[in-house]
Amino acid sequence: MASQRRMRLYGVLLVLTIIITLYMTRSGSQTRTSPFYVKTQEALQEREYMEASKQRDADGVGSRLKAAADDARKSAEKKSSEYIESVTGGDADKAPRGRYNKDGKQQPLEGVAAVGGDRKHKAPAQENETEDYHEAELELNDILKKSPIIIFSKTYCPHSRKAKHILLDKYDIVPAPYVVELDEHPLGLKLQEVLADTTGRRTVPNVMVIGKSIGGGDQMQELDETDTMVETIKKLADTRVTRVVKRPASPEMRRVRRRA
Known part of the structure; x- marks a missing residue:
């Protein structure tokens, strides 16, 4: 008798396990296909896309600004070099001493030299x-x-x-x-x-x-x-x-x- 009761109990537990497993599987499948779940996933994906797009734009602007600054610096150095070369004829020892503005031209000296x-x-x-x-x-x-x-x-x-x-x-x-x-x-x-x-x-x-x-x-x-x-x-x-x-x-x- 005891052995039959155990067998029935095991059978009931097995049936319950199968029923619960089928229920959970079906519930998860229904959840993934529900309109709420789908919209939530779409919203999250769209947000990730927008953030990635903003980051790409920011990186692009930074690169353009850096490139512009490098171009301006190289242009100023080139003008300064051309100006000094035109004054000295390529002789660095004759280069005028003093300060230079952003266009590469020498600023007048202050003090006695100015007069x-x-x-x-x-x-x-x-x-x-x-x-x-x-x-x-x-x-x-x-x-x-x-x-x-x-x-x-x-x-x-x-x-x-x-x-x-x-x-x-x-x-x-x-x-x-x-x-x-x-x-x-x-x-x-x-x-x-x-x-x-x-x-x-x-x-x-x-x-x-x-x-x-x-x-x-x-x-x-x-x-x-x-x-x-x-x-x-x-x-x-x-x-x-x-x-x-x-x-x-x-x-x-x-x-x-x-x-x-």
Whole structure:
């Protein structure tokens, strides 16, 4: 009896298992074919497609922007190279120093070089320029407009006194040389720094003709003793100096020369 009950129980469980399996299979099949399931799957696929399309578009725009930037950079480099080559004739050592704009053309230098200074000396890098340095550059430009000949001096310097004596007392120059005493000027230290950067001369006196340094006390003495002062000033200043002649020596000076 017990054995028959077990057999019937097993049979009932088997039948239930088969019924449940058939039900689940049919239910899953009906779910996959139901309108709701189909629409949901279509919506998900469409969303994935749109996101993929947006990503492709974004990648394409980024690539185009990068390509445009590369083209602009190459064009600027080409223009700069062509400009330098046209100026130097292909000699890189003669390439002009300074800053270049986006078209490859050189921007004018600031400071003394802009008004006729010695261009052999490179101006200091922009990032190293301080506000008071730039103020000294502007002040120097204003000073260079005072007269074609500027004497940068210091009141206690014997070499400065020698240069001032030669130019102011021994020569008749119109317009008269303009004297700047750096030890009395509020921007004297920075002016001397700017002069060192633009003319290469760090000491005083520093005599400039139309923005170009022609030397200090020893050079003025040499120009005077070799009678080349007038010629040098006329050559550099041209029509900016209307008169430059050497004054005749005083009787005392002539007697000193005869004794020598």
